[in-house]
Amino acid sequence: MNDEVIITIEGLKKHFPVGSGRFTALNGIDLSFGKGEFAGLIGPSGSGKTTLLNIMGTLDSPSEGMAIILGESVGNLSARASALLRKSQLGFIFQSYNLFQVYTVFENVEFPLLLQGIEASKRKKMVLDALEWVGLTDKIKSKPAQLSGGESQRVAIARAMVKKPAIVLADEPTANLDAANSHNILQTMEKLNRELKTTFIFATHDEKVIGYVRRKIFLFDGKVAKDEKIEKN
Amino acid sequence: MLAFKLALRNLLGAGLRTWLNVIILSFSFIIIIWLKGLLEGWDRQAKNDMIKWEIGGGQFWQASYDPFDPFTLLDSHSTIPDVLSDSVTNGTLVPVLISQGTIYPNGRMQSVLFKGISPEQKVLALPTLKLKSDGTYIPAIIGSSMAESTQLKEGDYVTARWRDKNGTFDAAEIRIACIYQTNVPSVDVGQVWLPIDNVREMMLLPGEATILVANKEGWKTEKSDKWIFKDQKTLLIDIENIIKAKSFVGILIWAILLMMAMLAVFDTQVLSIFRRQKEIGTYVALGMTRGQVVQLFTIEGAMHSVLATLVAAAYGIPLLTFQAIRGISIPVESKDFGIAMAAKLYPVYSLTLITGTVIVVLIVTTIVSYWPSRKIGRLSPTEALRGRIQ
Incomplete structure (x- = not known):
């Protein structure tokens, strides 16, 4: 791991209006992440994992405190600036893959590059590289409906990684997969983390994921209950 | 993009x-x-x-002519003014004399408009050449709707009755020389077309007409208070x-x-x-x-x-x-x-x-x-x- 800090979170709180009152999803989070981390936000449902992930992904903003992602304060970012940050530096992997059903595998992976305006020949090469990382070069013309769950998630990983983002945020990436596919996906992500030095942050309560991460951040009732780093070879 | x-x-x-x-x-x-x-x-x-079929390039109307007032028909005719007579002679204006009358097809009585027109005219699409005859009968042409409502056929004779300029009733047999097909009801329904000379003779109105149909646009009302030019636009207003x-x-x-x-x-x-x-x-x-x-x-x-x-x-x-x-x-x-x-x-x-x-x-x-x-x-x-x- 590199010592360069790319995410700094201080005194982060997030409230949601519920009826006439409010629900506090995050209640004073202080965390920082360095470049190349492979970390897991671990906790039961309602512990604030996804909310924290969404704020780190600039999809949501803090109610109080601050979250600085790659030097940008999430609370102060305009819609355009946060979209630009997501487009260039952030990758997302979702529990239900969120692939575009009408696109082929190739088109799904190509999508982030289209948004970046990369020229066609370069785009093609980057897409094929990304599909090679996840071992799906033989499926480029398939539609998501023709893929298994594991294959779909591998396409989602390729889509998140194709632009070589600084950070990949994965929300329960193995929740819909069986054990074999889960391990396969996690090994793929671990390999990409090592080779490309991309920071991976997972929101999970899956034991299989927990077994792979090198940093375990336990959340409970919107607070960090434990932050433990594991040395792995 | x-x-x-x-x-x-x-x-x-x-x-x-x-x-x-x-x-x-x-x-x-x-x-x-x-x-x-x-x-x-x-x-x-x-x-x-x-x-x-009807309007041509526009029409000169005798000043009293009002197609929506049949009571004026008896008075709405004049001799053709000198300024227009050459055009009538060379066929660029076609005179039509209109008169009210009655026919008796198959014993029934039906009010009609007799319209006298020159058989040689080439301005309107009416088959007026069929109005030529050897003088032994008065030829008439009618539209198919008129033929249908009166049950008249080509070659049929029918009694026609009218009132001349002096108000005297007179009658004669007319022969249906032709039944034509047209899409224009106003030259068909209730209309009997006759040679203009016959109508002038019947009405005792030699050399007179009710309207003059022009072969093309561009005419203007001449300095005569008896004839008013109606252009195509005016005539198509309805x-x-x-x-x-x-x-x-x-x-x-x-x-x-x-x-x-x-x-x-x-x-x-x-x-x-x-x-x-x-x-x-x-x-x-x-x-x-x-x-x-x-x-x-x-x-x-x-x-x-x-x-x-x-x-x-x-x-x-x-x-x-x-x-x-x-x-x-x-x-x-x-x-x-x-x-x-x-x-x-x-x-x-x-x-x-x-x-x-x-x-x-x-x-x-x-x-x-x-x-x-x-x-x-x-x-x-x-x-x-x-x-x-x-």
Whole structure:
């Protein structure tokens, strides 16, 4: 791991209006992440994992405190600036893959590059590289409906990684997969983390994921209950 | 450009769902253009027939002539002024003498207008050459509607009765020399065309006429208070009014068809936004602004009409061209409509009509697509990613 800090979170709180009152999803989070981390936000449902992930992904903003992602304060970012940050530096992997059903595998992976305006020949090469990382070069013309769950998630990983983002945020990436596919996906992500030095942050309560991460951040009732780093070879 | 590319990719990727909408929209295109083309064709044909059979290039009316007041007919005739007599002689003006009278076909009595016209005239499409005779009988020509209502056939004799200029009643046998087909009821229903010399003799009005039909436009009222020139525009005013009234109905039908087509697009858009919330959230997560997503959905909706234009062109151009050439047969009963209507209508599809329809549909589709898409702008991406209905 590199010592360069790319995410700094201080005194982060997030409230949601519920009826006439409010629900506090995050209640004073202080965390920082360095470049190349492979970390897991671990906790039961309602512990604030996804909310924290969404704020780190600039999809949501803090109610109080601050979250600085790659030097940008999430609370102060305009819609355009946060979209630009997501487009260039952030990758997302979702529990239900969120692939575009009408696109082929190739088109799904190509999508982030289209948004970046990369020229066609370069785009093609980057897409094929990304599909090679996840071992799906033989499926480029398939539609998501023709893929298994594991294959779909591998396409989602390729889509998140194709632009070589600084950070990949994965929300329960193995929740819909069986054990074999889960391990396969996690090994793929671990390999990409090592080779490309991309920071991976997972929101999970899956034991299989927990077994792979090198940093375990336990959340409970919107607070960090434990932050433990594991040395792995 | 990216939004267009993505919109097209989304639409084509959606397959059957897109094509069903596109086909429905293309039907609307074709029906709108067909209907407007039919009305335009009908209007044009009605005007052309009126000019060909009745109006010519305009008419000089004797000052007292009022076609809507039969009581003035007895007085609405004069000798042809000197300034116009040369034109009458060379056939560029055709005199018509009109008089009221009665015929007795098959023992029944029917009021008619006797219209005297020169058999040699070439201005109107009436088959007046059939009014030539050897002088042993008075030839008459009537239209097919008149023949049908009086049950007269070619070669039949019928008693005609009239009142001359002195108010004296007189009668004679006339022979039906020809029954002609026309789409113009006003030269058919209740009309008996006779040689003008015979009518002048019957009415004791030598050298007189009620109207003079011009062979072409460009005449002006001369300095004579007895003859007033009515140009084509004036004489077509009634039909223009009917067309205007008909156009309103046409526009109403056009608007209903357009609304139905737009309802399909609107419905698709609303359903799309409802169903594709996760997709919208994913677009935002991958780096699109909500504004860009609104733009994408609007273009997607609007592109339905672009694709519909192409599909409509593919089957519409041959279909509509075929109809424009072959015409559309109209049932016989349509004669009772009271406006010139041919047995076959030939729709006219002008470039203005086609481009106008395409542009209007495109604009309206874009508005209709944008309307529900605005909702995306208020959608929270985190909620959208969960596919939660808002």
